[in-house]
Amino acid sequence: MTRRRGLAERGPGSLKSRLILGLIAVNTLVLLGVSVVYLWRGYMGSEAEVLDHLDDLARDLALTAVRDGEGHPVLPREGPGQALYDPATGRSAPGSDPSLVRRLAVLGDGDLREGLNHYRHDETGEIYQVAYHRVDRPDGALIGIISHDGEPGVELLDWVGHEMETDLIPLFVPLLLLSALVTVATVSVGLGPVRALSRDALELGPDRLDLRLFRPGIPTEIRPLVRAIDESLDRVQAGFESQRRFTANAAHELRTPLSVLKARCSLVSDRTLKGELERDIDRMAGVVNQLLSVARLEGRGLVLEDKVDLGTLARGVVADLYPHARRMGRILAVEEDQAVVVEPGNTDALRDALRNLLENALRVSPVGEEVVVRVGPDRAMRVLDRGPGVPDAEREDIFLPFNRCAGDRDGRGGAGLGLAITRDIMTRHGGRVSVTDRSGGGAVFTLDFP
DSSP: OOOOOOSGGGSTTSHHHHHHHHHHHHHHHHHHHHHHHHHHHHHHTHHHHHHHHHHHHHHHHHHHOEEOTTSOEEOSSOOTTEEEEETTTTEEOTTOOHHHHHHHHHHHHHHOOSEEEEEEOTTTOOEEEEEEEEEOOTTOOEEEEEEEESSSSOOHHHHHHHHIIIIIHHHHHHHHHHHHHHHHHHHHHHTHHHHHHHHHHHTOSTTOTTOOOOOTTOOGGGHHHHHHHHHHHHHHHHHHHHHHHHHHHHHHHHHHHHHHHHHHHTTOOOHHHHHHHHHHHHHHHHHHHHHHHHHHHHHHOOOOOEEEEHHHHHHHHHHHHHHHHHHHTOEEEEEESSOOEEEEEOHHHHHHHHHHHHHHHHHHSOTTOEEEEEEOSSSEEEEEOOSOOOOGGGTTGGGSTTOOOTTOSSSOOOOSOHHHHHHHHHHHTTOEEEEEEOTTSSEEEEEEOO
């Protein structure tokens, strides 16, 4: 039987999707938290970085400076916030920041301290830092001076933006992608037993009631659920077996009384009454046979191991029913357009399926009309009658159990199990049975094989 896996398990509401999205969200929050802590600790340590940077700049300024022809130092590059001082001459290089030159004039040689110094503007009162770094060179010592306005540190947003661009994003994005991949792989592997259970559950059906879902390796969390399902299956199987035994026993017990009753009908002298009684008995015997077919299908299942030639099968069934059709005043014929072989199949079951269709066709066809069995060429077997046809609204219902076939002309129809049995047999063969209108009146029942 062909079964389709539901789409819901792959949707956003599935357990797998929830686990993956939840773990990705948790990992993202953890990475964001680590990043915030990193940025905060980095920003709090930015004061030392700025001051160290100022000292490095002052050292580089004194180290890279050159002297002119008279031996005076020359700034490598002019700009605000820097100065170059020659302690031997007490003079600063041309182009030095005037404010720093004035500060040197106030300090004098004795008050000049190497390293970092914090000052406050006399007019504005704002804090600024000045880094002094002395470099003893072969051509004489020089002191580089670099100043920085404001409190030690940097602007928070500027610093965060720089760190995000240079450090965090190149590291954060690959880590997030790697975390997502690891999460998907981990969840997929972890849900492997659940997927295996789903595949096993798809095999459950009336013909596989012996199947159970529990197996080693099932996660502890779902073991109670699986055991509960298996226990329910035990009860369902017991109920099916009890029902099957009851049906089979009842049908079997009815066959003998019906045979005796038919034999006693021969003692009836009234020919009209005798014929009516025999027709009723035949109808009851047909119902019993159908019940036995249902019990046989439900009990042992259907073993597909035969190579079935549908043409040969059709001719055999038509030959068996030909005397019955003659008594009813109908004609049976076989048309084989192309040889069709079903493999693997079950010959007895397919014979029952075709016989059910032919018996229904004979009942609904008018006297003198022909019922045709046509085989091929599209791997199908069709039964064509000249009955009243089947309305569109009833074309699904007639294949349900205990639904009588429309157009029963003589009131001798069965219990409504024949078409249901036929559909069950075709389903177990991987095929289907359907009904359409016949050109010129009547119905066409088709057995389609894969």
